[in-house]
Amino acid sequence: MTNDKLEVLTVGGGCFWCIEAVLNQIKGVEEVVSGYMGGAVPGTPTYREICSGLTGHAEVVQAIFNPEIISYEELLVMFMTSHDPTTLNRQGADVGTQYRSVIFYHTEEQQIIAEKVIKKLASYYEDEIVTEISPASKFHMADASHQDFYEKNKDQMYCVVVISPKLAKLKKLYADKLKEQ
Numbered sequence: 001m002t003n004d005k006l007e008v009l010t011v012g013g014g015c016f017w018c019i020e021a022v023l024n025q026i027k028g029v030e031e032v033v034s035g036y037m038g039g040a041v042p043g044t045p046t047y048r049e050i051c052s053g054l055t056g057h058a059e060v061v062q063a064i065f066n067p068e069i070i071s072y073e074e075l076l077v078m079f080m081t082s083h084d085p086t087t088l089n090r091q092g093a094d095v096g097t098q099y100r101s102v103i104f105y106h107t108e109e110q111q112i113i114a115e116k117v118i119k120k121l122a123s124y125y126e127d128e129i130v131t132e133i134s135p136a137s138k139f140h141m142a143d144a145s146h147q148d149f150y151e152k153n154k155d156q157m158y159c160v161v162v163i164s165p166k167l168a169k170l171k172k173l174y175a176d177k178l179k180e181q
Helices: 016-023 047-052 072-080 108-122 158-177
Strands: 007-011 029-038 058-065 102-105 131-134
Touching: 007 016, 007 072, 016 029, 016 058, 016 072, 016 158, 058 072, 058 102, 072 108, 072 158, 102 108, 108 131
Parallel strands: 102 131
Antiparallel strands: 007 058, 007 102, 029 058
């Protein structure tokens, strides 16, 4: 990061294409990269290995953001309300530990904020929030075909059926926090 004021958010909530598309819409988010975190195998895992569910990695996105424009807490609230944080290892048809709802914190302050956000949002959900809060570990960037997937494939059926409704919900809930389209 060249700007000392920028911070990092790393989260997973199902397929990284969805979360990447959501975070790319938010004012103050400078860059969003899809990848993997949280596994316990040596080396750099492949997409195929991640999809097996055997590596322990989660599909995540890492967002570089300007906290003078959008706070870490605001980003977490928007993340938590853009997916279902009450389903264990699943988002819709995407099933497996690689699709778990997770917040990887980079600082103790981020951990405290994550815990606070989950506690604050708990009453809004009928079921218990199962989002994992874990320390950030090595981030493995996904290959180029997974970066900016929604922007490059808006007409693909997955994007139309799964991602576009998430973006419509985001626009309805947080219109004032979104970039000009």
